[in-house]
Amino acid sequence: MVGESIGDAIRAVLREYGATLDAAPALVPDSVSAENYRVETNRGTLFVKRFRESRPRDRMAREQAAIAWAAANGLPVARPLATQRGETLHECEGRWWSVSPWVKGGTYRRGQMSPAGAEHLGAVHGRTHRVLAAHPIRALPPNSELTWDTAASVEILKTLGPHVRDRGDDRERRRVRKQRELLESGIARPSSEFSGMPLQATHGDFHERNVMIDETGEVAAIVDWERFCVQPPAFEVLRAVSFVLLLEQPLLSAYLRGYRRETSLDETTIEPTIEAWRQSAMHNTWALRDYFLQGNPATRQFFAEEEARARLFNDSAFREQLAETFLREAC
Known part of the structure; x- marks a missing residue:
């Protein structure tokens, strides 16, 4: 169940789509950067998304365009519905919303995936990269995770210090201290050193929660295209296997074999990608900032994984071992 004010806002949004509520909206669990709702209506079950206040309009519009392009080029997606004025984004009560059909199915579970599941997910990732390789990248931004500034990250950690001391636990205080020590130790490298790798359009946030699987085991939809961007494909693959907890064998090789069935990675990008990912993670303060400064409780779940x-x-x-596996299985 959701609060009365949210229910009233969703009713107002649905009117723009010619829909009415049949039951109280239900918050979709595991939402991190947006509020997502399952809504029963006279038009069937719908997925209603309320974007965070900080989301720029062009980023939301880019997501809508990415979904449309992916659908037109054969990737399974959930196409956003248009309002009665023909718009796929709607502003209501100072917030932006989108509405799409509800996708029936489930997702793989992080930390519980079998080698067969990892291979299937890797194949979906490979197919996604193969299709997106044809997307014109001219107007797309680079992945923000590939642009960092050591001094800026250190300043953020300094700002976070008092908040973590007051509201964090010993593990979180240790993590902030260790991250700052690493950044100030001399091993940090500027992001400009990794700017020469070949780029292509990518989903931007490919992981198990963003791939819906139907009851037959087929992909029902690849969802959440909000981070659509350009980056080296190997970087997104490494990001995915890291986030989905597939860095250990046999899961890693299974994922990469599945990916390789659909496309391959450029072998010259593997070692620089691994170092770029290390540097990006070393500089990344997103989860800590979102939790301690923005008040987003959903990001605390990632602290232990990031550490x-x-x-x-x-x-x-x-x-070194990771590079060998990538070169053997995915190139």
């Missing part, structure tokens, strides 16, 4: 990942990628032997 473990940082530890892993600062191990040179692990990075």
Whole structure:
């Protein structure tokens, strides 16, 4: 169940789509950067998304355009519905909303995936990259995770310090301290050193929660295109296997084999991608900022994963072994 004010706002939004509520809206669990609702209406079950106040209009419009392009080029997506004025974004009570059909199905579960599931998800990722390789990248932004500034990250960590001391636990205080020590140790490298890798259009946030699987095991839809951007494909693949907790064998090789069935990675990008991911993670303060400064409780779930990942990628032997696996399985 959701609050009365949200229910009233959703009713107002649905009127623009010629729809009325049949039951109280239900908040979709696991939403991190937007509020997502399952809504029963006279037009069937709908997915209603309320964007965060900080989302720029051009980023929301880019997501809508990405979905339309993907659909036109054969990728399974959930096409946003148009209002009675023909718009796929609607402003209501100072917030932006979109509405799309509800996608029936489920997702793989992070930390519970079998090698067969990992291989299937990797194949979906490979197919997505193969199709998106034809997308014109002229107007797309680069992945923001590939642009960092050491001094800026250190300043953010300094700002976070008092908040973490007051409201964090010992593990979070240790993490902030360790991250700052790494950035000030001399191993941080400027993002400009990694700017020469070949780029293409990518989903931007490919992971298990954004791939809906139907009851037959087929892909029902690839969802949440809000981070649509250009980047080296290998960077998004490494980001995916890191986020989905597939860095250990046999899951890693299974994912990469699935990817390789659909397309391949440029072998010259593997080692620089691994170092770029290490540097990006070292500089990244997103989850901490969102939790301690923006008040978003959903990002706290990622703290332990991020700490473990940082530890892993600062191990040179692990990075070397990871590169060997990528070169063997995905190139």
